[in-house]
Amino acid sequence: MAKQTSSCQYLPTDQQKLGIPLIYGENVSHVFEAKEQVTAVDHVAFGIAERNITAIIGESGSGKSTLLKLIYGLLEPSSGEIRYRGWLVPTRKDKLIPGHDAMKLVSQGFDDLNLYAKVWDNIASQLPNTNLERKASRTQETLQKLKIDHLAQQRVADLSGGEKQRVAIARALINEPEVLLMDEPFNQVDAAFRDALQQDIRHIVDETGLTILLVSHDPTEVLALADELIVMKGAKIIEQGPPQQLYYEPAHSYTAQLLAKSNILSVDQASSLGINVSSPIAIHQEDIAFEEHPQGTFSVTDIRFRGFYKELVLADGQLSLHAIQHPSKNLRIGDKVNISIRRHIVFD
Ligand code: ADP
Ligand code: MG
DSSP states (O other), X not given: OOOOSOGGGSOTTOOOOOSSXXXXXXXXXXXXXXXXXXXXXXXXXXXXXXXXXEEEEOSTTSSHHHHHHHHHTSSOOSEEEEEETTEEOOOTTTOSSOSOTTEEEEOGGGTTSOTTSBHHHHHHTTSOTTOHHHHHHXXXXXXXXXXXXXXXXXXXXXXXXXXXXXXXXXXXXXXXXXXXXXXXXXXXXOHHHHHHHHHHHHHHHHHHOOEEEEEESOGGGTTTTOSEEEXXXXXXXXXXXXXXXXXXXXXXXXXXXXXXXOEEEOHHHHHHTTOOOSSOEEEOXXXXXXXEOTTOSEEEEEEEEOSSSEEEEEEOSXXXXXXXXXXXXXXXXXXXXXXXXXXXXXXX
């Protein structure tokens, strides 16, 4: 049976669909009627499982934020339908206060926070004054859950990006939504603090059964966090699956480039490496083995320092490939190498 959190979640004319995922979209489009019509989401279908962390990934402008707003009910689909627990998601025309009652959206850039108020007040203000004792204890609990209780009396404006993001999440979670939606949540969080924040988010999901749907244009940052990825390109969903599956067996070259910065080769280029195929292939950077050799067929044309590894550009005159070099090796620009391909991915 559907959980009835509030009556205005349901449209009187709607009938619940059973046997579908927690959040479910069918044939969903959204056209912005600006000076020119923009189709931001184009006939997409998706299913989002309960208690999972799902990430919508794709390049900038691919329609990720629009899809998130459609799911929350801030925008109305131009075609198709979106259902939550089998019920149509109400939109602005059905509901005075926009946004689904069972969900909370953490928008981009801390828009919802009052920067000049204290952390405590930003969070506590989400609760009614009907029970002050409960208000204080819930606020304290939520601060602890996000590990920001020591910041309670500070102004939000004085916090780091990572701390602000924790406040924004605490504020969204204090009323115990069933679904947390986040648009580019790690954008303004320093890489060094991302892992800890992601671990805490994972912890909250495991502990409370929360469902999370987030958006990211940098999928490498969500590979470790997400249970499921939805890949968007040009307003379409091109594939959906667990991160490891999409990383090792992507169905589209776009996904291989997005997740692995993979080398994409045409049929002819593949054949020049002795790989005979009838459609383009991808070779992940870590699947190119190379060895220095005075008569090597490839030479090192560029070296990009990436911290704990170096990205080498290896070229043989017609083909240029990106490969990963362990820091213990020390090739220089101009060195000759022979290469071998450990693994390649074929696209139909
Ligand atoms: P993403 O979040 O993946 O970067 P968006 O969903 O924000 O992409 O945008 C998808 C497309 O819709 C883009 O071409 C964008 O310019 C357009 N778009 C987004 N919001 C509006 C709007 N309010 N009016 C007109 N076009 C918009
Ligand atoms: Mg966006």
